[in-house]
Amino acid sequence: MxxxxxxxxxxxxxxxxxxxxxxxxxxxxxxxxxxxxxxxxxxxxxxxxxxxxxxxxxxxxxxxxxxxRALATIAExxxxxxxxxxxxxxxxxxxxxxxxxxxxxxxxxxVQMHAIQTSGNCIRNITSDPFAGVSADEAVDPRPICELLRQWSTLHPEFAYLPRKFKFAITGASNDRALIKAHDIGLQLRDENGQTVTDIWVGGGQGRTPKVAQLLYSGVSVEELMPHLDAILRVYNQYGRRDNKYKARIKILLAETGIEDFRATVDAELDSLDRAPFAHARATLNDIMQRFSAVRYPTGDANLPPADDNTGSPAFDHWQQVNVKPHKVDGHSIVVISLKPAGGIPGDATSAQMNAIADLAEHYSHGELRITHRQNIVFPHVQSQHLQQLWQALHALGLGESNIDLPTDIIACPGLDYCALATARSIPIAQSISGHIRANERNTGKDLNGVTINISGCINACAHHHVASIGVLGLDRNGTENYQITLGGRADGNIRIGERMGPGVSADEVPHVVERVINLYLDKRQPDESFEHVYDRIGKQSFKQAVYNEDAADAPA
Amino acid sequence: MHLLEPTGNLTAAPAPANVSLAGDTPPDTLTAADVNTDAIIIEFATTADGRGFSLARHLRGRFGFGGTLLAGGKLIPDQVQLAFQCGFDGVLLTDGQLDQYATDFVDAVKNPPVTLNYRQTWADSTG
Structure with a gap:
């Protein structure tokens, strides 16, 4: 770290x-x-x-x-x-x-933490791959660049009063787990002949106008990265709309000007941009790299576990297959701890749980953990021989749920239970969907990996409903909660915006809709066929019939 | 009208600058002739509108403007340090602003709680 x-x-x-x-x-x-x-x-x-x-x-x-532990203390x-x-x-x-x-x-x-720029019309906290530095598919560890950009954006004097909030996501892996193309700026780090270069994607976002980001610049050097970002933000600050908060994000500016004109304006700004403030960016990055304490993985046969030393109960096996991900170092694993237990509130953790997880992280993960955008926790440095012990400890804490990337791994925003912007509840809907589909073993199997359910309590889409296999959007219709269903979204490098099915359904109906949609997918899929592939192949109309539980002739047009 | 300088000194405001620009002036409407002057005032229409900060940088960068750059309008004490960091030489304050915020404006410059930003430390570093 x-x-x-x-x-x-x-x-x-x-x-x-x-x-x-x-x-x-x-x-x-x-x-x-x-x-x-x-x-x-x-x-x-x-x-x-x-x-x-x-x-x-x-x-x-x-x-x-x-x-x-400090977060647990604050909660307490x-x-x-x-x-x-x-x-x-x-x-x-x-x-x-x-x-x-x-x-x-x-x-x-x-404890070296803060709440700076986690809201307001400024550059927000930068997000990244929760498996950064440990996944096998990574070309460049994004964390030092993340830290460099944290420093660049923190208290940036020019960009504290932007037209609207501004979100960055960064990955250096081939599988995008950071959703970079759904951000105002998404950075893909690559290795080109031993040098780190960056592709800059601009204008992605969700909210009421979901957009997939477009490639603005490719192969930008470390030295030129921050001048490019300064220029992009300056153009956005000056030309982004301020007359309507729903049209104020950079995605709208990009859509209205077109990428070619936008790039020309940024290029012109870059031509005269003062590079002096960035003169030491490379040295700073090197210094940052030194400040990431490297994890020393045990090596040698004595410390490496036998290949299959984790025979155990079916429950453990299931957890291992679902929640444990491949690590770049032999004999090690990435463990994802689900914060989506039966009946729980997605993403919530109590003080006691946080303290217990902190203890386990010290025992099993070099004292380090990660938070995922799917609202779960990652232990990035677990020795594979400790998996069963760790699972038992988690299980005893009620944190042994085996549902990562399965339908019950539901993303939900706080919704009308807390949020001043919400138009409907999210948390109780997540709980009722989770409870309902758990009752049917067919809807919770590990063969449903990648079938995601995301529930937002308003059009701002904090829970990413647009990019879920099954997206649920809670709205207010004349004082009654009404839930719109979108299907076929996807939240990785092949990001897709889901399609809206039609009129919303009642809160009580949502779990039944979800169950029918999952069952249709299971009935129609070919081996290893993804949800959105089935959706494309058999078509929206078939899924609409499942959503509305109607024959083809009756389905809303 | 009063002038707050980067040192925190508060003096009587100078004679009005030759050119006054609204903070929301689109940069692509400006020509070199527009800014061919010794002093420019950029007026901030609201506290929440940060376009004036970028306009200042734009004038210094694209137009190479080397004259006096003053910020006017609805800045609050918490913003004056940002203005200086973006290349302004001074902030114009009305009697009303000074009455309302007492010494907060001067404190914000003389005793800034956050004295530096990262970019300055990089630029200032000799390494």
Whole structure:
């Protein structure tokens, strides 16, 4: 993991002190709510339906055991004893008081954490591959570039008041687990003759106008990466729409200007851009690499486990097949811990669970863990010979669920239970779908790997419903919750936006719709055929009939 | 009208600059002739609109503007440090702004809680 420099530490401490003073000015009436709002948002503090919510940054999804314990402490001392991991690899605390927030930021600063730029119209926390540095399909470890860009974007003086929020995602692997083409800017790192180069994808996003990003520049060098990003952001800051918040993201600017004209404008800005601030970017990157403490994997026969030393119960076998992923180092595994237990709230963890997971991370994963955009936790450095012990420990904590990337691994936003923007509930819908499909063994088998269900409680699509196999969008229709179904989306390098089926259905009906859709897929698929392939092959109309449980003649047109 | 300098000094504002630009001026509507002057004021229409920061950088970069660049309009104390970092030489403040924020403007410059940003540390580093 990256270890803070003195400057990093000083910055988060000073920022915490600055926010304490801003809160005091607000409480004393020296800042109006209108003036205070962008300041608190830049520190991750939202005013939600019932209380203040703080979104804490987990830069590129990487956490230490010590940091997780601090999050557990915050949940215990200042919240109701739990936290919610989000689709942007962050954590949210939902029940806070304004006056406590400076103290919470101090707790975070003490473990090299902060909530800077987790909301507001600025460059948000950068997300990345949760398997960064350990997956077998990786060409370039993205974490040092992630850290470089964290530094570049943190307190960037020019881009603190953008037209709208701005999200980056970065991967260096061939399988995109960071959803880079659904971000304002997605960076694909590649190795070209021993040098790291970057492809810059721009204008992806979800929300009410889902767009897949377009390739703006290919093969950009490390030296030129930040000048390119400065130029892109400058053009966006000046030309992005500010008249309508729903048209203010860079995806709309790109759609309205066209990629060629957009590129020409950025090129012109690049021509005269002052490179002086970036003169030491390469040296800084090298220094950052030094500050990532390398994990020393045990080597030699004595420490390597026998190949199949994990015979155990069918339940363990199932977990091993579903939750354990291949590691780049022999004798090691990547373990994904599901935060989607039966009846649970997707992405929630209690203080007790966080503390227990921190202990296990120290025992089994070199004290390091990751948060995934599917709201689960990853242990990136587990010796394969310890898998059974780890599973038993997780099982005892109620964290042994074997459903990673299966239909019950549901993504859900906080929805109307918490969120001021929500138009319908998400969490209870996730719980009822999960409960309903668990009752049918056919709908929970590991052969359903990749069939995803994502539930957003409003059009802003925080739960990524557009890119799920089965997307559920909760809306308000004259005071009644109404859920629109989209099918055939996909959230990897071959990202696709799902297709809307038609009129929404009631909350009670959603689990039945999901079950019928899964059953149709199971009935029609050929061996190893993916959900969206079946969708394309047999067509929207067949799936519509399943959604509405109607004969072809009756289905809505 | 008062002028806040990067040092935190507060003085009487100079005579109005020759050119005043709205912060939301589209850069592609500007010509070299428009900025052929000694001093330019960029007016921020609202606190939330950050276009003026990019316009300042644009004038310094694309047009090589080397004259005095002043920020006017609805900046709050928490933004003046950003303005200086983006190339402004001073921030113009009305009596009303000074009355409302008392010494916060001066404090924001003289005792900035966050004194540096990463980009400055890179640029300043001699390594």
């Amino acid at each position: 990256y270890q803070y420099t003195e400057f990093d530490q000083q910055l988060v401490e000073q920022r915490s002190a600055e926010f304490r003073q801003q809160v005091e000015r607000r409480l004393a009436g020296r800042l109006t709510e209108d003036e205070f709002k962008p300041l608190r948002l830049m520190n991750g503090l939202y005013l939600q339906l019932h209380a203040y919510m703080l979104r804490v940054a987990i830069p590129y999804g990487v956490l230490s055991a010590t940091q997780l 001392r200042f919240d109701k004893g739990y936290g919610h991991f989000t689709t942007r690899q962050n954590i949210q605390f939902n029940w806070l008081s304004l006056v406590d927030t400076p103290d919470i930021l101090d707790v975070l600063a003490s």
